[in-house]
Amino acid sequence: MSAKIYNELGYINISENLIANIAGLSATECYGVVGMASKKSTDGIVQLLKGENLSKGVRIHQNDGKINIDLYVIIEFGVKISVVAENIIEKVRYNVENQTGLKIEKINVMVESVRV
DSSP states (O other), X not given: OEEEEEETTEEEEEEHHHHHHHHHHHHHXXXXXXXXXXXXXXXXXXXXXXXXXXXXXXXXXXXXXXXXXXXXXXXXXXXXXXXXXXXXXXXXXXXXXXXXXXXXXXXXXXXXXXXX
């Protein structure tokens, strides 16, 4: 599924993969974030994702033109999780809305692990 923006000249089609990449890159730029996480469904082990796979730690949900983003992150040990999560939400919302022109309804941050 993709997001579409209509105007008088036609429409712009933005793929969910692009939104996920922007959100993943924005989240990893925040202080206290070690990286994006991917959870294997078979054994429940959390994996740290490398740069080219950041979108695997992001889920995009779209209902009636409203976009919800779920981010799965690994946080650095010793930082306040609530502050880091708020920073992630602000930065992801700002970057996705400014770069795509889409409005984000909700951003959920799931802290999967803490690393030293």
